[in-house]
Amino acid sequence: xxxxxxxxxxxxxxxxxxxxxxxxxxxxxxxxxxxxxxxxxxxxxxxxxxxxxxxxxxxxxxxxxxxxxxxxxxxxxxxxxxxxxxxxxxxxxxxxxxxxxxxxxxxxxxxxxxxxxxxxxxxxxxxxxxxxxxxxxxxxxxxxxxxxxxxxxxxxxxxxxxxxxxxxxxxxxxxxxxxxxxxxxxxxxxxxxxxxxxxxxxxxxxxxxxxxxxxxxxxxxxxxxxxxxxxxxxxxxxxxxxxxxxxxxxxxxxxxxxxxxxxxxxxxxxxxxxxxxxxxxxxxxxxxxxxxxxxxxxxxxxxxxxxxxxxx
Amino acid sequence: xxxxxxxxxxxxxxxxxxxxxxxxxxxxxxxxxxxxxxxxxxxxxxxxxxxxxxxxxxxxxxxxxxxxxxxxxxxxxxxxxxxxxxxxxxxxxxxxxxxxxxxxxxxxxxxxxxxxxxxxxxxxxxxxxxxxxxxxxxxxxxxxxxxxxxxxxxxxxxxxxxxxxxxxxxxxxxxxxxxxxxxxxxxxxxxxxxxxxxxxxxxxxxxxxxxxxxxxxxxxxxxxxxxxxxxxxxxxxxxxxxxxxxxxxxxxxxxxxxxxxxxxxxxxxxxxxxxxxxxxxxxxxxxxxxxxxxxxxxxxxxxxxxxxxxxxxxxxxxxxxxxxxxxxxxxxxxxxxxxxxxxxxxxxxxxxxxxxxxxxxxxxxxxxxxxxxxxxxxxxxxxxxxxxxxxxxxxxxxxxxxxxxxxxxxxxxxxxxxxxxxxxxxxxxxxxxxxxxxxxxxxxxxxxxxxxxxxxxxxxxxxxxxxxxxxxxxxxxxxxxxxxxxxxxxxxxxxxxxxxxxxxxxxxxxxxxxxxxxxxxxxxxxxxxxxxxxxxxxxxxxxxxxxxxxx
Numbered sequence: 094x095x096x097x098x099x100x101x102x103x104x105x106x107x108x109x110x111x112x113x114x115x116x117x118x119x120x121x122x123x124x125x126x127x128x129x130x131x132x133x134x135x136x137x138x139x140x141x142x143x144x145x146x147x148x149x150x151x152x153x154x155x156x157x158x159x160x161x162x163x164x165x166x167x168x169x170x171x172x173x174x175x176x177x178x179x180x181x182x183x184x185x186x187x188x189x190x191x192x193x194x195x196x197x198x199x200x201x202x203x204x205x206x207x208x209x210x211x212x213x214x215x216x217x218x219x220x221x222x223x224x225x226x227x228x229x230x231x232x233x234x235x236x237x238x239x240x241x242x243x244x245x246x247x248x249x250x251x252x253x254x255x256x257x258x259x260x261x262x263x264x265x266x267x268x269x270x271x272x273x274x275x276x277x278x279x280x281x282x283x284x285x286x287x288x289x290x291x292x293x294x295x296x297x298x299x300x301x302x303x304x305x306x307x308x309x310x311x312x313x314x315x316x317x318x319x320x321x322x323x324x325x326x327x328x329x330x331x332x333x334x335x336x337x338x339x340x341x342x343x344x345x346x347x348x349x350x351x352x353x354x355x356x357x358x359x360x361x362x363x364x365x366x367x368x369x370x371x372x373x374x375x376x377x378x379x380x381x382x383x384x385x386x387x388x389x390x391x392x393x394x395x396x397x398x399x400x401x402x403x404x405x
Numbered sequence: 406x407x408x409x410x411x412x413x414x415x416x417x418x419x420x421x422x423x424x425x426x427x428x429x430x431x432x433x434x435x436x437x438x439x440x441x442x443x444x445x446x447x448x449x450x451x452x453x454x455x456x457x458x459x460x461x462x463x464x465x466x467x468x469x470x471x472x473x474x475x476x477x478x479x480x481x482x483x484x485x486x487x488x489x490x491x492x493x494x495x496x497x498x499x500x501x502x503x504x505x506x507x508x509x510x511x512x513x514x515x516x517x518x519x520x521x522x523x524x525x526x527x528x529x530x531x532x533x534x535x536x537x538x539x540x541x542x543x544x545x546x547x548x549x550x551x552x553x554x555x556x557x558x559x560x561x562x563x564x565x566x567x568x569x570x571x572x573x574x575x576x577x578x579x580x581x582x583x584x585x586x587x588x589x590x591x592x593x594x595x596x597x598x599x600x601x602x603x604x605x606x607x608x609x610x611x612x613x614x615x616x617x618x619x620x621x622x623x624x625x626x627x628x629x630x631x632x633x634x635x636x637x638x639x640x641x642x643x644x645x646x647x648x649x650x651x652x653x654x655x656x657x658x659x660x661x662x663x664x665x666x667x668x669x670x671x672x673x674x675x676x677x678x679x680x681x682x683x684x685x686x687x688x689x690x691x692x693x694x695x696x697x698x699x700x701x702x703x704x705x706x707x708x709x710x711x712x713x714x715x716x717x718x719x720x721x722x723x724x725x726x727x728x729x730x731x732x733x734x735x736x737x738x739x740x741x742x743x744x745x746x747x748x749x750x751x752x753x754x755x756x757x758x759x760x761x762x763x764x765x766x767x768x769x770x771x772x773x774x775x776x777x778x779x780x781x782x783x784x785x786x787x788x789x790x791x792x793x794x795x796x797x798x799x800x801x802x803x804x805x806x807x808x809x810x811x812x813x814x815x816x817x818x819x820x821x822x823x824x825x826x827x828x829x830x831x832x833x834x835x836x837x838x839x840x841x842x843x844x845x846x847x848x849x850x851x852x853x854x855x856x857x858x859x860x861x862x863x864x865x866x867x868x869x870x871x872x873x874x875x876x877x878x879x880x881x882x883x884x885x886x887x888x889x890x891x892x893x894x895x896x897x898x899x900x901x902x903x904x905x906x907x908x909x910x911x912x913x914x915x916x917x918x919x920x921x922x923x924x925x926x927x928x929x930x931x932x933x934x935x936x937x938x939x940x941x942x943x944x945x946x947x948x949x950x951x952x953x954x955x956x
Contacts, residue, residue, distance in 0.1 A: 124839035131465060132473050132550050139877065141569040145548035176465045177640055178623055188641055243672075251679045258676035259683075262642035262666075350666075350673040352641035359669055363807075364464055365838060 094393070101389070105382045112378045113167075113371055117160045120367040127152060127365030131176060150176070152367075163368050173368030175361065181372045184357055189376070191264045192342055192353035198266065198273035199338055203280040204331060211288025212320070218293050226289075230282035238341055242275045242348040259350035272349040276341050280334045287330055291323035298322075325396050332388030336381050455645065455662035456938055456953045459674035459686040462640050462667045466623040469609035470542030470549040478606060479665060480638070482948040483646055484628035485609040486654050488516060488535070489600060491862050491946040496709065496767060498600055498862060501654045502530055502610070502629070506603070511595035511898060518586040523651035524612040525633035532588040534610035540564065540577040541616070542607065553877055554607040554860075557599065559591045595898045597905050601863030604946055631656045631951050632663055643667045658951040659940065681935045684955065687943075688933055690809050694752050700933045707943040710756050710927035711763030712856035713867070716802065716817070717922040719849050720884040731920060732793035737800075737852075738778050738923040739786035740824035741817055747926050750813045754931065758924035761868060761916050763945075768864040768906035775917030779924060783824045790825055799828050803853035805840040806833035810854050817925070844881045855880060855922065862946055865896060865909045872916060884921035 128146045132138045147153040151162055166173065172181035214223045233241075249271070250258030260268045295301060296319060304314050343355035350356075354373065361369040461476035472481045488503035500506070502522050508514040522530040541547055543555045543564040555561055560578025579591040592599060602608070610629060615622040625637050631654065632646035643666040648658055666683060668674045675692040677683035679699060688696045696704055716737070724730045743757035756764055758779060759771040790796060802818055804810040811833065818829035832851075834840040843849060857880070859866040869876035873893055874885055889912050896908030916922075934941045937956050942949040 124835050124842070126838045126842045129838040129841045138550060139553050139565075139567065141545055141565060141567055142548055142550065142552055144569045145545055146550075149548060175640070177463065178466055179640055184640070187639075246673075246676055250682075251676055254680060257682045258680045259668075259673050262639065347670045348673060350668050350670070350677075352639075352667075356669055357641065360462060360464070363836075 098390070101386050105379075105386060108382055109375060109379055113164070113375050114160065116371045116374050116378075117163065117367065118156070120362075120365075120370045121156050121159065123362070123365055123367075127176075127367075131364070159367070163371065166368075167372070172372035175369050176364060176366055181369045184369065185354075185373065185376060188352065188354045188357045191269075191351060192339075192346070192355065194264065194266055195269050195273050195276065195342060195345070195351065195353060196335070196338055198269055199277040199280075200331065200335070202274055203277040203284055203334070207281045207284025208288050208324075208327060211285040212292055212323075214285065215289040215292025215296070216315075218289075218296075223289075226285060230285050233278050233282040234286075236278075238275060238279055239344045239348060241278055242272075242345055245271060245275055246348060260352075262352060264351055264353065269351070272345050272351060276338060276345045279341075280338065283334070284327070284330065288323060288327060291326060292319060295319040295322050321395070325392065328388055328391050328395060332385055335384050339377055339381065453647070453661050454955055455664040456660045456950060456955050457664040457666055457684045458950060459668050459671070459677075459683060460643065460665040461669070463638065464640075467626045467638070468542075468549065468615075468619075468623070469606040469611070470538070470547075470551050470555075472606050473550050476667075479948065480644060481606050481609070481628075483630050483632040483663060483950065484626060484634065485606070485630040486522070486628075486652075486656070487606070487609050488518075488603045490656070491604055491944065492655075493708075493942055493944050493949050493952070496765065496862060498604060499655065501656075503603075506600055508599075511597045511599070511900065512592050514590045514592070514599055515583075516588055516590060519653070520586050521653050522629060523653075524627055524629045525649040525651060526612060526614060526627045527651060528612055528614075530610055530629050531585045532582050533585075534612060535608070536577065536580045536582060536588055537616055538609065538611035539580060539607075540575075541611070543577060544572050545569070546572060551605075551607040554602065554605055557592050557596055557602065559593050561593075594894070597897050597899050597902075598861075598863040598865050598869075601861040601866060604861045631658050635662070641667070656951040659954045660951075661955070663950055675933070678933055678935050681937060684935045684938045685932055685941060685950075685953070687930050693754055693931075696931065696933055697752075703936070704931050704933050705941050705943055706929050706931045707765075707945060709763060709765035709862075709945050710929045711765075711945055712858035713758055713761065713763050713927050714755075714813075714854065714856045714925045715758075715761075715880075715922040716852040716925065717855045717880050717882050718852045718884075718920075719847065720882045720921050721847060722850065729793040732789045733796050734920045734923060735778050736786040736790040736793065736825060737821055737827070738920065739780065739782045739789070741820050741923075741925065742781045742824075743779070743926055744781070746813055746816045746820075750816050751926070751928070754929045755926040756929065758926050760910075761872070761913050761922070761924055762864055763859060763867070764927045766859065766862060766864050768903070768909070770910055773910050773917065774914045778917060778920065786825060790827075796825075796827050799830055799851075801830055801832040801849070801851040803832045803834065803840065803843075803849050803851070805835075805837040805854075807836045814854060841881075852923070853881075856928070858945060860946075864906055865893060865912075868909060868912055868916075869893060872921070880922060882921045884919065886915055886919060889915040889919075 128138070128143050131146065144153070151159055163173065174180055175184065210226055214226045217223055246258050249255045256271055260272065301314060301318050304318055342353065343359055345351065346353045346355040347359065358370065358373045361373060460479045463477040463480060464474065465471060465477065467477055467481055467484065469481055469485060472478055486501050488501060488506065489498045490501050492499045502518055504517045504519045506514060506516050518530065518532060524530060539555055542549045543552050543561055545565045552565055558577060558579040560574060563574035564572045564577060566573065581589045583589060612627050614627060626634060631649055631652045633649045635645040635647045638644040643664060646663040648662060671689040672692055674683055674686040675688050678686050718725045718734060720726055747753065747755045747757055759776055760769065760773055762769060800821065802814055804814045814831045818831050821827050821829040834843055844853060857867055857871050860870065871880045872884065873890060875890065875893065892908050892912035892915060896905040896912070899905035899908065932941060932943045938953050940952050940954045942952055
């Protein structure tokens with residue numbers, strides 16, 4: 094197990110390194126001139142000023158020189174500075190907790206609602222509850238999250254005024270519940286359907302039938318034979334959905350004006366700020382890689398059959 | 406653009422039906438309670454109830470000579486007071502920090518300052534604060550975005566050599582201190598509009614503390630305006646502004662402070678104003694279509710309309726430079742039904758253009774000789790196209806896809822196609838900066854969309870900045886005309902404003918003859934406001950937020 098973890102960590106380092114190179118190349122190749130963006134709509138910049146600004150941010154150097162300079166700074170703990178003169182580490186420190194809160198609420202909501210409703214629907218396959226759930230999840234899967242976000246914002250924020258249309262500068266746990274729910278809706282629907290079919294399959298499986306024949310209590314069958322088998326793939330699904338969650342956060346944060354990570358990434362991309370963009374997105378890559386590593390390890394814990402490294 | 410709003414409203418109904426409604430009812434109530442404490446940062450002053458306005462993260466320091474972008478300007482306008490500003494009622498320039506600005510020859514100006522003005526740190530605003538700020542702003546070593554505005558002052562080329570080499574002087578030759586509160590400015594040539602130019606942020610003063618430690622100032626800017634920062638700007642969320650207790654100018658705030666809240670999506674700000682969660686914003690895109698219905702009399706239209714949207718042509722191109730090219734341009738202009746596009750695409754938030762500046766400026770005219778080329782006249786257009794020997798190539802119309810231009814560019818292309826039979830094709834670039842880069846590389850073979858707004862209330866400002874080589878000629882078309890330059894120069898030598906305006910409008914006649922750009926319309930960007938505020942105005946040359954009253 095320890096060896097497995099070490100090799101996976103080594104892989105992760107390579108993945109992150111390659112990702113920064115690719116990201117830097119993409120950010121470098123982004124069309125447009127960041128200096129022009131700084132000047133706003135009215136272009137009164139003369140060539141001398143333009144050149145001086147470009148030199149200040151190393152924009153005048155060739156790609157590999159820029160990348161090497163960037164990487165050199167990263168190894169000294171300097172993730173770059175924004176045009177506003179703010180260290181990127183500071184941007185991460187303030188924006189990350191906000192998105193973390195959003196993501197945690199979203200994951201908790203999607204796991205609790207998704208698994209519970211899925212279990213009940215699967216257990217009572219074909220019931221009225223099951224068909225209502227199946228219909229609603231079908232609708233929710235078809236609605237793009239930004240459409241739902243606008244609908245919720247307009248209806249509950251403007252028409253009914255049950256909530257404010259946007260989140261305050263503090264982005265508290267309470268304020269983030271509705272945006273997190275909107276963010277999680279697609280995953281909830283998917284997870285309900287996934288769990289439900291897992292339960293249906295498990296209930297029809299031979300080992301459950303055998304357990305029933307042995308007269309084991311339904312509750313025990315449910316916990317030991319059905320739930321355990323269903324949970325294993327669900328853990329993987331939640332792990333992969335997490336990536337989608339981080340991507341979806343950019344839209345959700347923009348609609349509800351949440352001062353999180355997604356907003357920062359968006360703004361630095363728009364301004365063509367290479368180093369901050371690469372640093373911020375790399376953090377997302379690291380999180381994604383870490384979460385997937387954890388999921389794989391958890392998989393081993395839940396499923397003794399998958400003993401990593403056992404074959405060695 | 407319209408679809409977003411329709412979808413949003415239609416789906417609002419759908420959302421109710423779903424099981425979501427029950428869940429949301431619970432969470433929603435909790436959210437409303439949590440969100441109400443947004444003013445907590447202001448506990449120090451009990452009555453602090455700031456007017457909240459939408460803004461965008463400034464993305465850079467707030468040094469006035471570096472503040473061209475709108476996100477910065479909104480803040481800089483509140484934090485600083487210039488020598489002069491624009492009176493929101495008369496739209497004329499009035500003195501602020503300056504007690505008087507005089508000149509006998511329109512070239513050497515004597516500026517006397519009011520002696521009672523202070524920065525928000527309590528230090529006096531003196532002649533040196535202007536001289537040093539402008540010198541620092543012009544120095545190439547500091548690479549200030551708006552340094553070009555200072556090029557009218559003698560000695561700029563020594564501080565800011567155009568070849569990119571280092572400055573050869575440390576002092577601004579044209580700036581002379583007479584005493585603590587008087588200084589003179591010598592310009593490179595007579596320029597009667599200098600007083601108008603002084604309204605722009607580039608000419609704001611900087612306090613002594615800035616020159617001692619610019620980096621410390623960058624983190625916590627101090628100015629001499631009606632407001633001061635309560636704490637450093639939070640790039641992610643916004644900026645709280647308190648009153649500057651030392652402020653003595655005309656812009657005495659009618660409110661207790663401002664909160665500039667940053668948004669990345671203008672629609673989120675619009676929803677917030679609808680729900681009274683934000684006081685003032687400018688609607689964009691689809692929201693503009695519903696703004697009148699949503700807000701009724703809580704919508705204000707600007708007194709000066711602008712920017713002026715144009716189709717600007719690549720005058721470096723041999724065909725467009727030729728006399729046939731001119732005829733085709735005239736034909737295109739006559740074939741565009743501006744009224745129809747203004748009504749259908751802009752929902753009335755635009756006015757068909759009559760000149761190369763913006764409507765509402767002092768001296769603006771709708772009947773400049775040659776402006777009939779902006780009429781809608783298909784017969785005349787067809788005749789001109791025939792005279793030019795037709796135009797059979799594809800006519801690309803370039804625009805940047807990151808702005809809301811697609812709809813009207815398509816409408817214009819369709820009209821050209823329908824009325825002239827020219828194959829006009831909209832060509833988007835991904836971003837505005839990509840657009841500028843391609844234009845600078847001469848990759849454009851046909852017209853592009855441009856929208857220009859004057860930086861100051863002088864009728865000549867746009868003519869100079871957009872079309873003249875004595876400005877930055879930023880239309881990018883590379884059109885030049887000696888006759889045009891001569892008319893502007895004549896205007897700048899006039900002491901009398903009306904005499905100057907006559908010359909500037911004669912310069913516009915030359916623009917109409919050559920037509921390097923086709924003026925289309927002046928956009929009207931309204932503001933909408935919440936039920937909590939009153940006395941809201943819009944002004945393109947500075948902020949009128951100081952006038953807003955909040956219950």
